[in-house]
Amino acid sequence: MKEAIINSKTQATRSRGQIATRELLIKAVGTLLARQGFTSLGVNAVAKEAGVDKVLIYRYFGGLPELLRQFGSSGEFWPSVDELTGWKADALQQMPLTQSVPMVMRNYIKALRNRPLTREILAWESVERNELTKVLEEVREKVSMDLFQAVRIDSEKHPAVISISTLLAAAVNYLVIRSRTINQFNSIDIASDDVWETLEKTITTICEKCFGPENQ
Amino acid sequence: MKEAIINSKTQATRSRGQIATRELLIKAVGTLLARQGFTSLGVNAVAKEAGVDKVLIYRYFGGLPELLRQFGSSGEFWPSVDELTGWKADALQQMPLTQSVPMVMRNYIKALRNRPLTREILAWESVERNELTKVLEEVREKVSMDLFQAVRIDSEKHPAVISISTLLAAAVNYLVIRSRTINQFNSIDIASDDVWETLEKTITTICEKCFGPENQ
DNA sequence: CTCTTTAGTCACTAGCTGGTGACAGCTATG
DNA sequence: CATAGCTGTCACCAGCTAGTGACTAAAGAG
Known part of the structure; x- marks a missing residue:
């Protein structure tokens, strides 16, 4: 009787194929995150x-780190240059620059706020380094x-642009990460769309003041 | 023989006193963090x-959350208004504002970079809410x-000041948190003192441009 | 047909976690 | 002196984690 149960179970899920299993596992990482x-x-x-035995993670990926790496390389978790430039x-x-930088920032905010998975990875990245966040780091830097x-934009010719956009991107990252768990920061509600609109306007203002004609 | 060992051990650490034990535990949280x-x-x-049995955490604090709360209330993890204003x-x-805001930001950066413990809690706060981070939140908001x-600064009269300083504080928080685990962001090295000096200068520039006389 | 490779399930280990119950020894109070 | 309360140690529980070895079933190659 025991064999019968085993047999029926075994035959039900057998021979899905290695490639299919790998995909199942990779997909499961995303779902779970x-x-x-x-x-x-x-x-x-x-x-x-994934509905799969964990031993297959070791057999096909050698362990979780490599699975994470392949997950990181498997999709578009980070907004592309195209998306950022619209x-x-x-x-x-x-x-x-008074127009282009704010526009990129706007697209960046929109991309992050629309991607729960990327937000999650961004949070992870800020506190821990692992194979997944390493891959994402590389992509992001690139x-x-x-x-x-x-x-x-030439880093030699426009050092201020680099500095300012680094600050702005860091600010956006922090507020996006933070809004995952709590809405209050500096007595503003960072979950509300209105506040993000205000922040976008503020970013625009900063760029206009700092990159305006009188600064060329 | 077994009793003898137990007895000697028991007598060596016995009756330290509840208050002393509580302090040991609270201190241990900080050391460990x-x-x-x-x-x-x-x-x-x-x-x-703490060199203490874990059952005492439950007996004296009812559990880890309350211990964390008391740890959070026990010290100056967050820079005070005095420190921020110098x-x-x-x-x-x-x-x-062109001078006061950058000065506060400078003090803020200095405070965070000099407090490993605060940096750690700040990182924790960005990904998880618990009794400790809740206390810190309250302190920070206050x-x-x-x-x-x-x-x-009146939020009614100077809405832009709130927005901009929120952005700047968020940016500093992110970079400080990030520098715990990795030094690279936007191809700059956020562990180096030089870079932080540049960032401080950038913040000053932003404030001068945005709060300058032509904006009053 | 036989032998090997592939795909998959199951059962187990060792080590960690949070949490609890039973006990021992000291001390203060009646 | 006896007893109750406080302080602390120890041993254990259930539940989770990562990781491994032994097995079965099927498919392919000679």
Whole structure:
């Protein structure tokens, strides 16, 4: 009888195929991150979510780190240069910095606020380094470099632009991460759309004042 | 023989007193946070660090949350209004915003960079809410309110000041948190003193441009 | 047909976690 | 002196974690 149970179970899920299993596992990482956050992510949880035995994580990936790495490389968790420029990199080059930088920041905010998964990884990245956050770091650094190139910003010629946009991006990251768990910061409600609109306007103001014609 | 060992052990550490034990435990939380970070903080680790049995955490505090709360209330983890104003709140009131805001930000950065424990709690706060971070939240919100009052900033009259300083504080928080685990952000090294000096200068520039006479 | 490889399940280990019950020794109070 | 209360140690529980070895079933190769 015991064998019968085992047999039926075995045949029901057998031979899904290695590739399919790998995909199941990779997908499960994303599902779990989005639903439970990074604190509950482990081999047991991932295997259970994928409906697969955890031993396959070791057999196919050698362990969780490599699975995380492949998950990180598997999708578009970070906004691309195209998304940040609104698919108008050419037009952006012609614009003055007073317009192009705020526009990129606006797209950046929109991208982060619309991607729960990216928000989660961003939070993870700020407190821990692992194979997943390392991959994301690389992607992010590359995107920011490409972006500066796309809008023709030279770090030699525009040191202030780098500094200011670094500050603005850091601020956005913090507020996005923070809004995951609590809404209050400096007595403003960082979960409300209105506040984000105000912040976007403030960013625009900063750029206009700092990159305006009198500064060229 | 077994009894003899127990007895000697028992007598060696006996009757330290409840108050002393409570202090040991509270202190151990701080030591552990500074040394290992918040991820490894639990009843077992705290008790071990304090050299005390973990059951006493439950007996004297009812559990870890209350111990954390009392730890949070036990010291000056967050910079005070005095520290942020450089003990010169009066002088700050006379200054234009172009000078006072950067000065406060400078003191804020200095305070955070000099307090590993506060940095750790700040990181914790950004990803999780618990009794400790709740206490710190309250303190922080109160300090920021008091600060605005101390330098006579009215949220009705100076909405831009609130927005901009919120952004700047958020940016500083992010970079400080991030520098715990990795030094690279936007291709700059956020562990180096030079970079922080540049960032301080950038903050000053932003304030001068945004709060300058032409904006009054 | 036989032998090997692949895919998958299950059962187990060791070590950690938070939490509790039973006990021992000291001390103050009646 | 006896008893009750406080302070502390120890041993244990259940539940979780990462990781491994032994097994079965099927498919493919000779």
